[in-house]
Amino acid sequence: MAALFSKESRQAFTEPLSLNNPVLVQVLGICSALAVTAKLEPAIVMGLSVTVITAFSNVIVSLIRKTIPNRIRIIIQLVVVAALVTIVSMVLKAFAYDVSVQLSVYIGLIITNCILMGRLEAFAMTNGPWQSFLDGIGNGLGYAWILVAVGFVRELLGSGTLLGFQIIPKAAYNAGYVNNGMMTMPAMSMIILGCIIWAHRAYTTKNTK
């Protein structure tokens, strides 16, 4: 097993943050990114939930990867993910009820998140638990920061608040400023996401040249 912070381990963690970001580069997990980012708070919670679930399902699947029969591996992976999703959903209901109501079905739908299945298939099935853990954390955070970025713009421009606090001053509203209603619609997060991908791609191609 590789050393705890070998080059490979570090790569497993840092690559999905930017260069091989699951949302920006692989364009996975878009559906939930559009649905839960109207406010910043659910976006943060969603990002963290996905991070936790990806990390631990990666570890569990990686631990039992040698005993999983190849033909039924997807079902076993699903059972693992479903168990973790249920736990997270219960924890949220117990400790952060308001947010869990806002997120509604999207916590349950983490089971079908392409990032999860992708990481299990592509990474956890062929790598050790520690590296799989780092990979899960990396991909989860890579997904989370996109959600937070989109949620930040959408809540600021759509509701004039951040995490529920009023950011845009009253004076601006009196001067004729109006919140942009389109920002609260999922269509706009598509455009914001497109802009982030655009900027990211322009930045990375410039750097790799």
Next chain:
Amino acid sequence: MIQKTLDKLRPHFQEGGKLSALRSVFDGFETFLVVPSATSRTGVSIHDSIDSKRIMSFVVIALMPALLFGMYNIGYQNALAAGADTTACGALLLYGLAVMLPKIVVSYVVGLGIEFVVAQWKKEEIQEGYLVTGMLIPMILPVETPLWMLAVAVAFSVIFAKEIYGGTGMNIFNPALVARAFLFFAYPTSMSGDKVWLAKDTFLGLGHTVADGTTLATPLGEAAAQVAPTGDFWTYCVGLMPGSVGETSVIAIAIGAAILLWTGIASWKTMGSVFVGGALTAWLFNIGGLEGNAVANIPWYNHLVLGGFCFGAVFMATDPVTSARTEGGKYVYGLLIGALAITIRVLNPGYPEGMMLAILFMNMFAPLIDYCFVQRNISRRLKRSQSK
């Protein structure tokens, strides 16, 4: 004389000149003012003296009657609501001009500014498409739209409806309508309802101040609220009624349509079939007679002259870039726009006007319609050649 001045100025803007950063601006103005004499360097090609900048100018000229009438109508509605004299034609027009001018200026400054920056950045020529869009946008908005909203919408539509597709001629959606759709969804209270159709403040000492609570509903807005609209066909044709600036007068739009058709810029097939499609659908709703739906019971001839139907049919649906290009496709495209616009009006109480959404929707399908017609031609010719 213009040519001489331009020739004198040119060295400053060329590579190495002190103003080379503004090269594309200079280029844009030069080709706008005089027809470029440059010809293609390879092969044989024949140029018509009408290039796209000349086409754009014709469309802007065709828009003028509707714009002038719109200005007059702004003044008229303002005076009417203030209970003042509505016969002083010149004063009303002047007030409308004072209200509209800042909007047009903002629209052009923001839109052309972005175009200039992009052109300079990509080292391309300035594209002229914004000439028409910039005039259209203020004309399809309610008169009370704040200037900053206009600027935001223009920036959004130029960047996201045009530049990211590759600029003029490459866009899928009509940029002017995208700007309106953006405002419609982003700031719904400023775009519809009964508070936005009336200019309320005096402007440079012109016009009258109207009390803040004064409301004015468009005929379609009234119908959507289940009130039978007042007025008859002739009032709607003349257009002294509330509505977006350019859309109210059918007569002024008809003059524009005549200019467009006479110069051959707009296709009569598209334009005509929009009206046919709208008339048929409205007529069907008339005889179907939906219970308790005031919009369905507007007679079909009134449907055609109300709201943005005429303006959309003449200036938006016929946009050569975003409409269908095959001859048969133009009929299908137009018919569907007309039918969809009326259907949205009648069946969706949330949207009193359906023209914008209908045209945007069909913009999306125009390439598909063209594809079907091209494929049909190909397979027909194939069959013909094989049967011999």
